[in-house]
Amino acid sequence: MTSSARVVLATSAETFESALASAKPGGLCLLHFRADWAAQCVQMSLVMDELAKEPAYSAVTFVNVEAEQVPQVTSRFGVLAVPTFLLVRRAAESQQPQVVDRLNGADPAALAAKLSAAVSATAPATGGDVAAAPKETQAQLEARLKSLLTRSPVLLFMKGSPDAPRCGFSRQIVELLRKHAEVAPFDHFDILTDQAVREGLKKLSNWPTYPQLYAAGELLGGLDVVREMDEAGELGPALKAAVTARLEKLVKAAPVMLFMKGSPDAPRCGFSRQIVELLRSEGVQFGHFDILQDNSVREGLKKFSNWPTFPQLYADGQLLGGLDIVREMQQAGELKEALPASCRA
Structure with missing residues (x-):
């Protein structure tokens, strides 16, 4: 996977740090943590290329980061899945960059909106430098x-x-x-x-x-x-x-709770997509939690319910099971009976 001339490719910690250093102090950098095997990353790399061509973003440094090749960088920024986007502002020399905004998953419109908002918050100053973002109260x-x-x-x-x-x-x-x-x-x-x-x-x-x-x-x-x-x-x-x-609070956040990778409208694994389709085909109303957003929940829930994989479906705070069990319950006509009446179609 290649990057356009305006988008820097970081395949090592050294090239990543060099890319950040190329931005002016106070300047914005858009970091795309990606992997070659993820189809969504291919799509979003094209989006990065298009955004980099926009004159309004000429002062932004765009960086494609090969996540699996720079584990120390992904850990440093708390990246758990690809694609993940971080808008960071370069600090003074020897200081860590400040994270301005974050986007998990492939959402071109949301990425464009976040970039536009971050750039708008950075007004040009005299002498061609970049002014600091509005001070937080x-x-x-x-x-x-x-x-x-x-x-x-x-x-x-x-x-x-x-x-x-x-x-x-x-x-x-x-x-x-x-x-x-x-x-x-x-x-x-x-x-x-x-x-x-x-x-x-x-x-x-x-x-x-x-x-x-x-x-x-x-x-x-x-x-x-x-x-x-x-x-x-x-x-x-x-x-x-x-x-x-x-x-205990999370599994009871809704009468029917699905712990999945991604969201119902943007699942980030095939099993999560299939269980969402199954629940929707049955007209089930359910809440959801994206385990990719919180590793402590992701790991803790495995032990809490003694269930090592995701997705996981809960009804009234009790684990029903993963995709295979939920599918078997559906095929046996038992799924709706196991769910609270208020959540059934």
Whole structure:
């Protein structure tokens, strides 16, 4: 798969960093994490080529990132599936780029809209430089922080990523958490990519240093506190309780809940597409959760229900099964009887 002259191809960490460095400080970069085997990536690469031709986006750096060839980069930005798009703003020298917006999946219209909005928020300044985006208000920052804290049941704010920590304290706390990852998978946020989050979280939680570990949206502490909890045998149960509480809430978010890859209108695997078609053919009303958006849910649900694969269908919080079982229930005329009456056609 090739890229047009305006779209940089990153096949190594070195070419990726070089592509980012080619943007002006404060300039926008559109990153497309892709793989040759994914048909959606082929389509979206063509979209990238067309967007790169637009005069309005002449100051944007477009980068196609071969996701499987740069695992350290995909981990650093929390990319779990392809295609994934990130709009990032290049920071000053030696600082991490700031993630401005994100799009998971193949949606040309949404990508164009997000790019247009990001460019519109960057007004030209005198001298040909690029002005900073509008400053975030304190209220907006606090709302973003509170939303971020509930993103995952176990969330670590650290320097770098679990696979590439950028300080010794972050490396040590990752090692502690990985001891309990079987029962409590954890998510992470790299504070080096967002200075506002880095400073704002210190004030919000009244905790001046990093790393910081949160469970169910509440601060547990930094490395010393987490180490003490682990030595006392308290860390694993605390993390597991946070994961279990979130999963119990999610499986009951709707009377019928489907945990799938993608969304009903844009499934991202064949099994997910087939179970959506089956449910729709039966006139079943159902909620859904895209497991590609949250690895802690993806891994936690496998253990929560003792079911290793996806999709998974739940009725009134109880697992019915995956595609094969749901199909067998349909063929036997048992599916509708197993679902709440309010969700049947």
